[in-house]
Amino acid sequence: MGSTLIKNAKIVNEGVISEGDVLVEGNTIVEIAESISAKSPSVKIIDAEGNYLIPGAIDDQVHFREPGLTHKGDIESESRAAVAGGITSFIEQPNTVPNAVTQEALEAKYQIAAEKSFANYGFMFGATNDNLEELLKTDPKTVPGIKIFLGSSTGNMLVDNEAVLERIFSSTPMLIAVHCEDETTIKANLEKYKEQYGDDIPVECHPLIRSAEACYLSSSKAVALAKKTGARLHIFHLSTAREMELFTNKIPLEEKKITAEVCIHHLWFSDEDYKTKGNFIKWNPAVKTADDRQALWEALNDDRIDVIATDHAPHTLEEKQQPYTKAPSGGPLVQHAVVAMFEAFHQGKISIEKIVEKMAHNPAKLFKIEKRGFIREGYFADLAIVNAGQPWNVRKENILYKCGWSPFEGYSFKSRITHTFVNGELVYQNGKVKDIRKGQRLLFNR
Structure with missing residues (x-):
């Protein structure tokens, strides 16, 4: 070189x-x-x-779909899209197939990335109700953290045993990242709407099914457990105004034991957009109200929220065009995340310095990434x-995701x-x- x-x-x-x-x-x-x-x-x-x-962005939450789900995306295709979007490092989640819930499965993903990835990479180890012994073998110097789904996910990755959760929080010194939605609340809400509509529930009901209450109930429990056990907790993709009361800006990031993340789609869209975007903005947690979105912006700018990420999660057009109960949640974002935040700068919502802080500096600090995230x-x-x-227009011809679509198309x-x-x-x-x-x-x- x-x-x-x-x-x-x-x-x-x-x-x-x-x-x-x-x-x-x-x-x-x-x-x-x-x-x-x-x-x-x-x-x-x-x-x-x-x-x-700017320092290359570090996206601390992506789903690049390899192994096992490569018809949607793979490490090569999605990391290519990431570098085109100014993202130079990513942290990928464990809900691939097989789930990365053993050290062997985790290392298999690292071997794929070593051959294929355009960007720097880290892979989270996934917790289950019964893999604590395997989880404790995770090397904190070479693995970014432990991921826990407190809402449903692929395979056996919903951790819903409270005794197990407390053991995980008490046992590992590593960063624990959580997806917070209360499964019991969601199931009850879903049954109510299925009785009314069958499988073809209007997507406008998504934020009522995966409700603000479901989010707050789960995230508040996670915060309480972290305070009880002293665990290092990071809550992914926050989506509601009420959850903002759980976080502080009164101490520097390096001293925080509990940190918060927001995703591009929760800052950009609101429930008004379901009318035109339909399942293409169906995410978990759901995009919620304009008031929720405004509260997220305020918390981002006053440093209660520490990181901006994408939760990049591609699905095929065919999958997304199915009826509500069959259409998967998630969407592709890595190619457009940095320019979307620069768009917010043009709109007066955030400074360029703050964009760099939340997309590069803070992920590097929060995960203690070696020699990255700064110039x-x-x-x-x-x-x-x-x-x-x-200026440029997002068109099918310049979308690099393997799935071939973007919620920003047009x-x-x-x-x-x-x-x-x-x-x-x-x-x-x-x-x-x-x-x-x-x-x-x-x-x-x-």
């Missing part, structure tokens, strides 16, 4: 935007200065032309250049990713992903 000099950039890092240059040698950032001259004719020079240079000398050169004034974004670097390699430039799989396994300072 050679050297690359990025010149004339607006460098966004640690709450400051400064104009300058960045020199990359091999996979590492070696110099950041107001002006750097190339010391050799072999140095590749990229003129950022006054555009924003710092000595750190891996995971970088993206964003032109905030180059939308015109004001900003675009022009370049993405993964470990110092220029893997994406002006609409084209190069066939360079330079993703590395994420390591953790624990």
Whole structure:
């Protein structure tokens, strides 16, 4: 690998935007200065032309579907879409087939990614009602954390035994990430609507079935259990105003034992959008009211919410077009997440510095990821250049997800990713992903 000099950039890092240059040698950032001259004719020079240079986003919650569900997506296709969207590292969830609930199944996923991934990768270990002994073998230096589904998931991954939950929370020093929805509440709500509509329930009922009450009941229990046991808890994809009372902004992120995440779709859509988007915005937890969305934005900006992620979860068009009870929840987002947040910047909802904090710095801090998430000398050169004034339209022809659709299809974004670097390699430039799989396994300072 050679050297690359990025010149004339607006460098966004640690709450400051400064104009300058960045020199990359091999996979590492070696110099950041107001002006750097190339010391050799072999140095590749990229003129950022006054555009924003940001640390590559770290998406702490994706479902790339490999192994076992590769008709929807796979590590190669979805990581390609991720780097096109300025996401240079991802943390994938364990509800593949087989579920990553044994060390052997977990390592099999790492072996696939080592051959196929365009982006850096980490894989969560999945908890069940009966795999505590296996869970405790998880290496905190090479695995990001433990994932617990407190709402239904693929296979045997619903942990609904309270004694088991307390043992997991008490036994592991690792970060525990949870999907919080109360299954009993959801089942009762679903039966009520099935009696009224059969299988063809209007999708507008989704946030009433997977209700705000179901979310709060589950997340409040998880928070109480974490406080009781001292566990390190991270709650994924929060979706309601009421849940915001469970989190604090009174201490620095590094001191928080309980942290919070919001996803792009809960910040972008509301229940009004079911009329036009239907099952294509059917997620779990459900997209809820405009008031809930506003509360999420407020909590994001005042630091009760720490991280922005995608919960990228592709399904085929055929699957999504089935009746409500058969259509799976989830949608693809990694290619459009960063530009969607830049759109929110244009709308006055968030600053660019805050976007970088929530999508790069904080995931790196929260998971203690080694030498990533910042533009710092000595750190891996995971970088993206964003032109905030180059509009483009999302069309089928430029969607890179294997499933071939996006909830943003037809939308015109004001900003675009022009370049993405993964470990110092220029893997994406002006609409084209190069066939360079330079993703590395994420390591953790624990």
